[in-house]
Amino acid sequence: MDHSMKQYFKRIIQSFSFLKGFSVTVKYFFQPKRIVTEQYPENKATLKMYPRFRGRLEMVEDENGENRCTACGMCEKSCPNGSINVLPTKNIAGKKVLGKYIYRLDTCTQCGFCVETCPFGAIRMNQDFELADFDRSHFELKLNQKEGRA
Ligand code: SF4
Ligand code: SF4
Secondary structure: OOHHHHHHHHHHHHHHHHHHHHHHHHHHHHOHHHOOOOOOOOOOOOOOOOOOOOOOEEEOEOOOOOEOOOOOOHHHHHOOOOOEEEEEEEOOOOOEEEEEEEEEOOOOOOOOHHHHHOOOOOEEEOOOOOOOOOOHHHHEEEOOOOOOOO
């Protein structure tokens, strides 16, 4: 087969590819409800991430705003990036309780090991996805609102 024939058949195949792509465009033009592309940021107020999305780490709190963390440190040990520091303290009864829970968002890879490791279900990955910031100091977060548990 000479060069011009090859080019001829190549162009025919390319035109089929174009028609295939164009048919998808036409299909969604007439069925707009089937479009899965999100119109971000126009839909910012209503946009919900899918359930398995991992945003940033947060503590699970009960109705009194208390977390379940016992400061065991398992999550800190399981984190491959050293993104967690659990700083325990003691309550008035001398029992070890959570002092500060420090989380570094800038080194976290959202692997979820810490959440899987926690024996008390005290932490979870939330649905936040707008995590960019100009100030690096904003990436070091104290996750617990109160120091210690009752
Ligand atoms: S999600 Fe992974 S990287 Fe992020 S804090 Fe947990 S264990 Fe560390
Ligand atoms: S979050 Fe869970 S694993 Fe981490 S210190 Fe608290 S209780 Fe332990």
